[in-house]
Amino acid sequence: MLEVHRWRQIDWAPSAVVALATSVDGTVVAAARENGSIELWNVAPGSVGWHCHLTIPGREEAAISSLVWCKSGGDQSTPLGRLFSAGLDGFITEWNLQTLQPKEISESYGGSVWQLAAEPLEALKRAAISSNGALLKKNSDGSDNDEGSSSDSDSEEEEEEGSSHHDIVEQRIAVGCDDGCVRIFTVGDNQAGMLYRRAFPRVKGRILSVTWSLDATRVYAGGSDGCIRCWDSKTVRELFRITAGIGGRGAGSELCVWSLLALRNGTIVSGDSTGSTQFWEGEHGTLLQGHSKHNADVLALAAAPAHNVVFAAGADGQVTLYQLVDESSGKDANGTHPTSEKNSLRVRDRWVYVGNKRNHTHDVKALALAYPVVQEEGQTERPVQKRRRKSRAQMKNDYKKWAQPGIPMLISGGNDCKLFTYPAEAFLAFHPHDICHAPQRPQVQFAGDLSSSGLSVLMAQHSTWIDVWKMNTNRNAVTDMELGYEFGKEVLGKRKFRDEANYVVGNPIKMNGTGEKKLPVHPASNGRSSPYPSKQVASTKGVAPALLARIKCKTVEHIACSAISGDGKYVAFSDRLKPRLFQLEQQQVGASNSLKAKGIIAKKKLSPSLPAAQCMLFTPDSTRLLLGSTQQIMVINVENGEVLHSFKVAPPSARGPKGSLSPINFMCTSADSQWLAATTSSGYIHIFSLEALREREVGLNAVCLKWFYQKDNPNTKRTSCRHHWSVPVMDGTVATSAIFRPSSSNVLIISTAGNQLHVLDVEAKELTKWSTANGEVLSMRLLDFPGGITGLSVPPTPVSTTVIAYSSREGPWVIPETRPSVHNKCTVQDNIHSYRAMVQIDFSKPVKLYSHEPKEKSQAHANGNGAAPKQNGSSSVHTDNFAYVPFKDPVLFLGHTAQSSVLVVEKPWLEVLRQIPAPVYRHLYGT
Numbered sequence: 001m002l003e004v005h006r007w008r009q010i011d012w013a014p015s016a017v018v019a020l021a022t023s024v025d026g027t028v029v030a031a032a033r034e035n036g037s038i039e040l041w042n043v044a045p046g047s048v049g050w051h052c053h054l055t056i057p058g059r060e061e062a063a064i065s066s067l068v069w070c071k072s073g074g075d076q077s078t079p080l081g082r083l084f085s086a087g088l089d090g091f092i093t094e095w096n097l098q099t100l101q102p103k104e105i106s107e108s109y110g111g112s113v114w115q116l117a118a119e120p121l122e123a124l125k126r127a128a129i130s131s132n133g134a135l136l137k138k139n140s141d142g143s144d145n146d147e148g149s150s151s152d153s154d155s156e157e158e159e160e161e162g163s164s165h166h167d168i169v170e171q172r173i174a175v176g177c178d179d180g181c182v183r184i185f186t187v188g189d190n191q192a193g194m195l196y197r198r199a200f201p202r203v204k205g206r207i208l209s210v211t212w213s214l215d216a217t218r219v220y221a222g223g224s225d226g227c228i229r230c231w232d233s234k235t236v237r238e239l240f241r242i243t244a245g246i247g248g249r250g251a252g253s254e255l256c257v258w259s260l261l262a263l264r265n266g267t268i269v270s271g272d273s274t275g276s277t278q279f280w281e282g283e284h285g286t287l288l289q290g291h292s293k294h295n296a297d298v299l300a301l302a303a304a305p306a307h308n309v310v311f312a313a314g315a316d317g318q319v320t321l322y323q324l325v326d327e328s329s330g331k332d333a334n335g336t337h338p339t340s341e342k343n344s345l346r347v348r349d350r351w352v353y354v355g356n357k358r359n360h361t362h363d364v365k366a367l368a369l370a371y372p373v374v375q376e377e378g379q380t381e382r383p384v385q386k387r388r389r390k391s392r393a394q395m396k397n398d399y400k401k402w403a404q405p406g407i408p409m410l411i412s413g414g415n416d417c418k419l420f421t422y423p424a425e426a427f428l429a430f431h432p433h434d435i436c437h438a439p440q441r442p443q444v445q446f447a448g449d450l451s452s453s454g455l456s457v458l459m460a461q462h463s464t465w466i467d468v469w470k471m472n473t474n475r476n477a478v479t480d481m482e483l484g485y486e487f488g489k490e491v492l493g494k495r496k497f498r499d500e501a502n503y504v505v506g507n508p509i510k511m512n513g514t515g516e517k518k519l520p521v522h523p524a525s526n527g528r529s530s531p532y533p534s535k536q537v538a539s540t541k542g543v544a545p546a547l548l549a550r551i552k553c554k555t556v557e558h559i560a561c562s563a564i565s566g567d568g569k570y571v572a573f574s575d576r577l578k579p580r581l582f583q584l585e586q587q588q589v590g591a592s593n594s595l596k597a598k599g600i601i602a603k604k605k606l607s608p609s610l611p612a613a614q615c616m617l618f619t620p621d622s623t624r625l626l627l628g629s630t631q632q633i634m635v636i637n638v639e640n641g642e643v644l645h646s647f648k649v650a651p652p653s654a655r656g657p658k659g660s661l662s663p664i665n666f667m668c669t670s671a672d673s674q675w676l677a678a679t680t681s682s683g684y685i686h687i688f689s690l691e692a693l694r695e696r697e698v699g700l701n702a703v704c705l706k707w708f709y710q711k712d713n714p715n716t717k718r719t720s721c722r723h724h725w726s727v728p729v730m731d732g733t734v735a736t737s738a739i740f741r742p743s744s745s746n747v748l749i750i751s752t753a754g755n756q757l758h759v760l761d762v763e764a765k766e767l768t769k770w771s772t773a774n775g776e777v778l779s780m781r782l783l784d785f786p787g788g789i790t791g792l793s794v795p796p797t798p799v800s801t802t803v804i805a806y807s808s809r810e811g812p813w814v815i816p817e818t819r820p821s822v823h824n825k826c827t828v829q830d831n832i833h834s835y836r837a838m839v840q841i842d843f844s845k846p847v848k849l850y851s852h853e854p855k856e857k858s859q860a861h862a863n864g865n866g867a868a869p870k871q872n873g874s875s876s877v878h879t880d881n882f883a884y885v886p887f888k889d890p891v892l893f894l895g896h897t898a899q900s901s902v903l904v905v906e907k908p909w910l911e912v913l914r915q916i917p918a919p920v921y922r923h924l925y926g927t
Helices: 121-130 155-164 389-393 691-697 702-709 769-782 909-913
Strands: 003-007 017-022 028-033 038-042 051-056 064-070 082-087 091-096 101-107 113-118 170-177 182-188 195-199 207-212 218-223 227-232 238-243 257-262 267-272 277-281 287-291 298-303 309-314 319-326 349-357 364-370 409-414 419-423 443-449 455-461 465-472 508-511 515-518 546-552 561-564 570-574 579-588 597-604 615-618 624-628 632-637 643-648 664-669 675-680 685-689 722-727 735-741 744-752 757-761 791-793 802-806 811-820 826-842 883-887 891-898 901-906
Touching (some): 028 064, 028 364, 082 113, 091 113, 170 207, 218 267, 227 257, 267 298, 277 319, 309 364, 309 409, 455 561, 455 901, 465 570, 615 664, 624 664, 643 722, 664 735, 675 735, 675 744, 685 744, 757 769, 802 891, 826 891
Parallel strands (some): 017 064, 017 364, 064 113, 113 207, 207 257, 257 298, 298 364
Antiparallel strands (some): 017 028, 028 038, 038 051, 064 082, 082 091, 091 101, 170 182, 227 238, 277 287, 298 309, 309 319, 409 419, 443 455, 455 465, 465 546, 570 579, 579 597, 615 624, 624 632, 632 643, 675 685, 685 722, 744 757, 791 802, 891 901
């Protein structure tokens, strides 16, 4: 029996998504949140493969309002491009994606920035071709501006400055400012940040939205005065003005144009505060169609690659679809325009409302379109499990039908902190995927048992503080550490576990088709059995942990990473400025096994020259602190803060696929401190040998110390930390977690974003025999694992051979549930559940496939993540080496406390939603 200690007392308050932007190559989506943090997500087809590989921490006064990617050239060119953010603080920041630090900060010269819009790359390419290699001028002299009466007093100076700058190939950025001006900045290949060029004439109110025409000859701006203005990008003349309320729900001084979109055929799409989505003829500003399908403000717009489909998102939580059709034939107008018309809008083409989806519970503030990475040569696809054609035909929502590389994906984000993705070409045919299953989940680390009494320490990292909790993980003391909840009673929102009342304690239950077992029930559970269908978990009411200490970050920067030592005596964290180290002492109150204790915090001195860390880790003996950054890993003595050693993260031959060093996502060490594994955002895992640290731990003599420090003397024999191996990208997806086995220090277990597990022998630089023999079968079993593998955990005992892989993402799983009938006989029913889950695998045993083909029809769950094959009562769906436990709530952390005991930190999502401001009221039938 596996004991599961569940804890829900942790604070978890994720931040809303305020902006989305797709990289230049379309393979990465940047998501900005309300607290100033920026996440970079790898785009993948379907629901498996999405992974947040980079997170730029925010700061207290940050208020990001817009993101934009610009082309990248020069010596540091990357396919992704250059990332810029702008906010209501009036600054535009370029981010260094290797150091996660601001590269350059520019002032907007117009107050708060509401939106950034980059000049289309198609216009740059056409201009470069038409000039036959000549340099492209970015600004005109503007001598014939007749709108000087309404422009800034500094317009003439700006025009003179624009005419005298160097004629180089630059990309223009239109910035909508709070003072009513559209300002033009440029981004050059060999210049950091944005360079201010000129300002358009000032208008009344704020500029809330801005966009370019595809040929970059016009700039469209929407304001808080309810008007849409068209400017000539060269002469800065206002060509025409549109009153956005016409054709919608009325105009007025309070109407705001929140979003604008320019299409290839010249059509302009606008979304305003009345909930109207309007289509305008781009040449003269004539209204084509107007739709009022939203019950609140339309905040975001996006178009499919063919520009024949437009998506609109609003504060009512809807994402609506509008399509361009030819009313004469009733067919899609995509690709039907004659070449002589140059994609202009025909008379009989109309934009019609097709449908909508309401997956967000709150306002949808951002939309973006991205493209999954096309599989490279040499990469093999994952083995696909064979299923009966009849069953597959019933899976109308099976994501494998459309989840292919290169298919455009629509991403939406909003106030509910979630990120949903949809197939842009089949928006209504399939259900979306929740790729951000646990947004901004707190980083949790478990210190393990500190004494024989079973007292343990757990650390939780939040944005500006660190919480240290003390808990009792003894079997007789606690099994279910939660507040205000008991199994068998109603939970938050009056939701119950499925068929919970049907469980009869003590009845014989058939397990895995192999025999009969009694369902284990702890005496303190008051006769209630576990609601988990796996029948492997007991439930009791436990004692809630006590808060031992809270360490606050006194700067405005948010915490980027943290770590706690194995003995619970040291806590370290780092923001974007510098790392900090604290010593934690406990003053026990009451009995030795009591949770009542007072924590005394003492700050340890570190060298002021230490750089900010992106990842932290204590060695198993709690005497060394490892600080990981983009270019190096530093070894710190926790007693005196001395830097013992530093080494490069990646040699030149093991750099990322884009030719540059990548930040470290996480690190792990073997139990004997012999090996260190550092995983980078590019997907590489770098293995280092820490023999030098091991020798120092066992008492290195003075001669060996000289060998250790005399790095520059080639004639001196020395033992140092050295790079051993760079593990290539497995399965074409980045690694999500890694852990060493305690029973064998040279065995490394890694999980990838593609739901795969690999077991490596780091000393031999190859896959283990078990992984080679069972890899294909294991990949088939994990193919339909609900969601994606979030983390790994191994028992702390040296004889352990098992590992637990867990997921906090919600996904479907076909679970064979055993129910006693009225005649006390066992029957097996197959049901599809939407659960988070963990799976336990024993590396000393083989993994077997399903014994029979499914005999019943299968269904796909509403989330569209596919479904595992169903089995009848005589088949073995779960072997002894593939035991799983589903979870109802998002899992923030899972770690072993003993050989057969795990700690699960979870939080009901309904409780998280209560912390978010209420959405727009929507009347529900029957309420």
